[in-house]
Amino acid sequence: MNKEFEMKKKLSSDEKSKLLTVLKTRFDKNMKRHENMKWQDVSHKLESNExxxxxxxxxxQTKGEPDVIESEYDAGELLFIDCSEQSPSGRRKVCYDDLALESRKKYPPEASAVTLAKEIGIELLDEMQYRRLQKLGEFDTKTSSWIKTPEKIRQLGGALFCDRRYDTVFVYHNGAESYYASRGFRGSLKV
Structure with a gap:
């Protein structure tokens, strides 16, 4: 996990301006992710949403490289997803949730994916969103990402993660308390 991560409660005008510049640059560079959108519409919606x-x-800040993608949601709602090539480097070495974190007595990780996502204000991708992301490019070719896990699997101690290998998206299971240097999580944000 990124030790330099600090959740801000408010952004200065300069921070907002720099963030919007980064997002616009990424938006312009990756038009296939949002072919029917205009930056002006995205910017307008963001500027009024602190x-x-x-x-x-x-x-x-946690290296997710968020970008807006065309959404299946109601008209006017934007969906941002972490589009970093590999699982965000500032969100790796995490177990699945706090129950798993508490159960890990020997060598526990610093955080869990579910709790860190809540702190950031995002949700873990579900399998459908993860597969949709993979249609926009090749992601997690060297890493893997936790995804939302069905409650039944979680109650039995497991959790799901995905990656892309051999030009195929794979969904796997692992004990929820496991964590690895190459596994993090991707998130989504509805605006």
């Missing part, structure tokens, strides 16, 4: 900007700043 909590979304704070979450996007945290996504950026």
């Amino acid at each position: 909590s979304a900007l704070i979450s996007l700043q945290a996504m950026e």
Whole structure:
């Protein structure tokens, strides 16, 4: 996990401006992710939403490289997803949730994916969102990412994660308390 991560409660005008510049640059560079969108519409929606900007700043700070993708949601709602090539480096070495964290007595990780996502103000991707992301590019070719796990699997001690190998997206299971240097999580933010 990124030791330099600090969740902000408010962004200065300069921080907002820099964040919007980074997001616009990424938006312009990756038009295939949002072919039918205009930056002006995205920018307008973001500028009036302080909590979304704070979450996007945290996504950026933890190396998620958030970008807006075309959404299946109601008209007017934007969906940002972590689009870093590999699982965000500032959110790795985490177990699945706090129950798993508490059960890990020997060599526990510093945090859990579910709790860190809540602190940032995002949600873990579910399997459908993860597969949708993979249609936009090749992600997690050297890493893996925890995804939302169905309650039944979680109650039995497991959790799900995904990656891309051999030009195929794989969904795996592991004990929820496990953590690895190459496993993190990707998040989504509705605006």
